Amino acid sequence: MREPIDFYFDFSSPYGYMAAQKIDALAAQYDRTVDWRPMLLGVVFKQTGMAPLTQIPIKGDYSRRDFERSARFHGVPFRMPPVFPIASQAPSRIVLWAKAQDPALAAKATLALYRAYFVDGLDISNPDVAADVAAGAGVDRAGARAAVDDPAIKDALKREVDGAISRGVFGSPFVFVDGEPFWGLDRFDQIDRWLSCGGF
Amino acid sequence: MREPIDFYFDFSSPYGYMAAQKIDALAAQYDRTVDWRPMLLGVVFKQTGMAPLTQIPIKGDYSRRDFERSARFHGVPFRMPPVFPIASQAPSRIVLWAKAQDPALAAKATLALYRAYFVDGLDISNPDVAADVAAGAGVDRAGARAAVDDPAIKDALKREVDGAISRGVFGSPFVFVDGEPFWGLDRFDQIDRWLSCGGF
Numbered sequence: 001m002r003e004p005i006d007f008y009f010d011f012s013s014p015y016g017y018m019a020a021q022k023i024d025a026l027a028a029q030y031d032r033t034v035d036w037r038p039m040l041l042g043v044v045f046k047q048t049g050m051a052p053l054t055q056i057p058i059k060g061d062y063s064r065r066d067f068e069r070s071a072r073f074h075g076v077p078f079r080m081p082p083v084f085p086i087a088s089q090a091p092s093r094i095v096l097w098a099k100a101q102d103p104a105l106a107a108k109a110t111l112a113l114y115r116a117y118f119v120d121g122l123d124i125s126n127p128d129v130a131a132d133v134a135a136g137a138g139v140d141r142a143g144a145r146a147a148v149d150d151p152a153i154k155d156a157l158k159r160e161v162d163g164a165i166s167r168g169v170f171g172s173p174f175v176f177v178d179g180e181p182f183w184g185l186d187r188f189d190q191i192d193r194w195l196s197c198g199g200f
Numbered sequence: 201m202r203e204p205i206d207f208y209f210d211f212s213s214p215y216g217y218m219a220a221q222k223i224d225a226l227a228a229q230y231d232r233t234v235d236w237r238p239m240l241l242g243v244v245f246k247q248t249g250m251a252p253l254t255q256i257p258i259k260g261d262y263s264r265r266d267f268e269r270s271a272r273f274h275g276v277p278f279r280m281p282p283v284f285p286i287a288s289q290a291p292s293r294i295v296l297w298a299k300a301q302d303p304a305l306a307a308k309a310t311l312a313l314y315r316a317y318f319v320d321g322l323d324i325s326n327p328d329v330a331a332d333v334a335a336g337a338g339v340d341r342a343g344a345r346a347a348v349d350d351p352a353i354k355d356a357l358k359r360e361v362d363g364a365i366s367r368g369v370f371g372s373p374f375v376f377v378d379g380e381p382f383w384g385l386d387r388f389d390q391i392d393r394w395l396s397c398g399g400f
Contacts, residue, residue: 044258047257047258048256048257048258048259049256049257050256050259056248056249056250056370057247057248057249058244058247058248058365058368058369058370059248059250059370059371061368062368062370062381062383065381066383066387069390069400070390072400073389073390073393073400165258168258168261168262169258170256170258170259170262171259181262181265183262183266184386186384186386187266189273189389190269190270190273193273200269200272200273
């Protein structure tokens with residue numbers, strides 16, 4: 001078993017959601033595991049002067065169309081959430097907290113949280129909603145809810161985000177394979193080839 | 201033979217260059233032709249508040265790496281030009297002028313101009329350089345050089361750019377298949393499927 005693949009994502013990112021449906025299977029093909037790393041795109045946008053896709057003139061309309069079409073293309077259920085984008089601190093803290101105890105359970109909770117937002121339209125920025133969804137995936141509800149307000153977990157997430165930015169992460173999803181950076185679900189074909197031949 | 205595929209591109213766009221190597225073959229698979237439509241990303245950026253990729257903090261470094269890697273992935277020769285980005289009025293006007301007389305020759309000139317910039321490192325924003333390169337592809341040199349300063353051609357390009365923006369074009373390459381918009385070389389897999397089944 002070689003190094004895990006780093007999978008950075010923001011819970012408010014449609015392409016992050018779609019990529020999350022695929023990264024485990026892609027990694028498994030090459031006997032790799034996935035390190036699921038929630039981050040906060042809002043903090044990155046402040047540093048790069050970027051903005052959420054849907055808020056950019058002209059590009060915004062296209063993006064909404066492309067979310068729906070890309071979901072159909074990849075065979076992933078998707079419904080544009082009624083509230084978008086959302087602050088993703090609450091679900092990110094829950095996942096970070098769960099990961100420290102059980103990485104596999106944290107991955108399962110991540111998929112459940114993403115699905116709650118991008119299929120069921122639930123507002124997972126609400127700590128109670130996020131804790132409920134995580135509990136549905138098997139995470140201890142009281143622990144999850146407490147993690148959202150835990151100063152140690154808040155600091156841990158802040159360190160994760162700072163670390164991501166210092167590695168050059170500026171979007172979601174963002175993947176590292178043996179140090180090589182790949183931005184976007186669009187690069188999964190390149191990730192596949194990179195994993196198969198160790199670089200090209 | 202069905203409607204041509206609209207292929208919008210900016211001569212300063214690395215992904216536009218890479219896509220230009222592939223669009224004719226993709227269209228031909230489905231008995232389509234390509235309408236090669238030069239546009240000016242600088243004008244679009246003013247309207248959207250966007251900036252050239254390489255000038256965005258953090259994203260810029262990744263982009264340069266991704267240009268090189270994507271070229272290797274797609275098997276396209278590529279060398280980051282010494283001057284980047286460039287104003288693309290001169291080659292765009294030459295191509296528009298040539299297209300009015302001979303669309304196939306204009307396509308050939310487009311590929312020659314792109315190659316001159318992204319392989320040979322020539323500054324095709326210079327009207328004399330652009331005219332020389334177009335002449336090498338079989339375009340009348342004097343006519344090409346005159347087109348760069350021709351008010352009618354300038355107006356024609358301005359109308360093309362305005363028309364592109366009003367259709368929602370905000371990047372390069374940008375493709376329309378029967379009215380459906382696709383942004384980026386990354387969407388060639390979706391274009392392929394769209395052409396094969398008339399939408400999904």
